[in-house]
Amino acid sequence: MNAKDVKVEKTVEKARSLKNVPFRYCPGCGHTIIHRLIAEVIDELNIRERTIGIAPVGCAVFAYDYFNFDMLEAAHGRPPAAATGMKRTLPDKIVFSYQGDGDLAAIGTGEIIHAANRGENITVFFVNNATYGMTGGQMAPTTLPGQVTTTTHVGREINTTGYPLRMSEMLATIEGAALIARTAVDSPENIRNAKKLIEKAFKYQIEDKGFSMIEILSPCPTNWGMTPARAAIWLREEMMHYYKLGVFKDNPTDSQNQTKSSGVSAVMRSL
């Protein structure tokens, strides 16, 4: 067959919600996949022009270089507070924060808990890679027992450093939260599932259902000291053993309106 007879069809388009620049995350890094999923969902829901994202302090601090819509870069751990200020000011916009485990589960624990508890109508993407990627692989609150990091040289010892925090399970106990789920980006199947949950979370915000957080187990091959392929296996075998995938809370009530308009919580109304 002659070369000029070959019809080239573009089967994969870059999401409009991504800028036309290459990602600079490490090979095999979960952030790249998660960025793409979020961008695709925003495209599909046709909300790019009303979306405002918040980048964390962590490897994804440069998220504003990749996402092709309005972006804020907030202080370490504070995106849920910044998102609160934004959503209360512009309730018609779609506001999401994108946070790592250091950002959300250590320095920003107060902000995430209280944003969830107020039932802020925002979407949080929580990227759990069991380490502090950006600062060079120190122990995170989500680091597994026995996991070697640059501050746990012999492996995380639970008697002095505590147990890894299961943020999704914790936040699922909060009345104000509408959707809390954990997924992963280690396999095509889980990536598809992650995308579905990301879409569901955005839809909840569009429908004014209140706070949602999607936790995403994500490989950090660089700081785990593994090849991307090995990192995916470690994520599956070690991380998923401790962090079960699933939907921990799905409460599609109109919590936003119930808490905001009358000050009477959903609980009190049901009494």
Place this chain on the structure above:
Amino acid sequence: MNKALMKGNEALALAAIHAGCKFYAGYPITPQNEIPEYMSRTLPAWGGAFVQAESEIAAINMVFGASACGARAMTSSSSPGISLKQEGISFLAGAELPAVIVNMQRGGPGLGNISASQADYFQAVKGGGHGDYRLLVLAPFTVQEIWDLTMLAFDKADEYRNPVMILGDSILGQMMEPFIPTPYMKPALPEKTWALNGCAGRQPNVVKSLFVGEGELEEKNYVLQDKYRRMKAKDVRFQTQDIEDAELIVVSFGIAARISTEAVSMLRKTGKRVGHFRPITLFPFPEKQIHDLARRGAKFIAVELNAGQMVEDVRLAVNGKSEVLFYGRPGGGVITPEELYDRLKDEC
């Protein structure tokens, strides 16, 4: 126009609402609780949002988010809470976001006590948080001025795209006095084209304080420094009393100025050539005006409710041209006019 009678804190809250404040977040701390209380009652009816934050850190970051969306936003606290806000204030300055931050100072260090103090002067005027930045700092001394300067604070924050601090203290916040609630008149201000409000019909906006490109941060810092120079050139505010023939000039701001003006009036009655200089903007500090008075030969005494902070700026302004004395009482001590009269009478 009819006079109103309100507490300083409440007048401040109402002035903010009149000036178009659309977002307030705060965390309770005495002696400024009337501000969040008033805001919670009144702001929603004016189309704004009130949030009682889980901490001062959260509050300032909520303001960061609201301001990034283009809203006029304010937070208030008192000394320990203002310490907690410093990282967020630095981020506001770095991202060039307008915001109004109120500090009704109380005695420190530590938990200190809730009596009036001016011991956060350094923190307010020298930057406070990390990095080379400045706030425009306004120091009201009456409830009237709280009203007027709160409105001005929002305009200046927008004009310079910079946080503005209102530095009060527990007496000013708590005292009630009549004032004229002058209507707010919004000046012409540039459109907030940088605001995050959805990129419909335009390129996406990014609000950030991270500048990692080669030379980018240094360049940003020169932009900021240029802005602070513009403040110095056009926004110095001060008030004087009896300085024309004064041999001794008392320099004081805020509540210390209330005390000083009384002591100065008492001394004038005894024929002493004493005057009073009151900086209204603490940054930019009226250095040129003080320098000119020093060249004329006047001697200065800084009077503060702290162990001597603004006196350093007076010395820098005087730059050796005359003598600079200090009288003050640190955290918790409040000077009386009689006490100050006694201290001043032998200096002139």
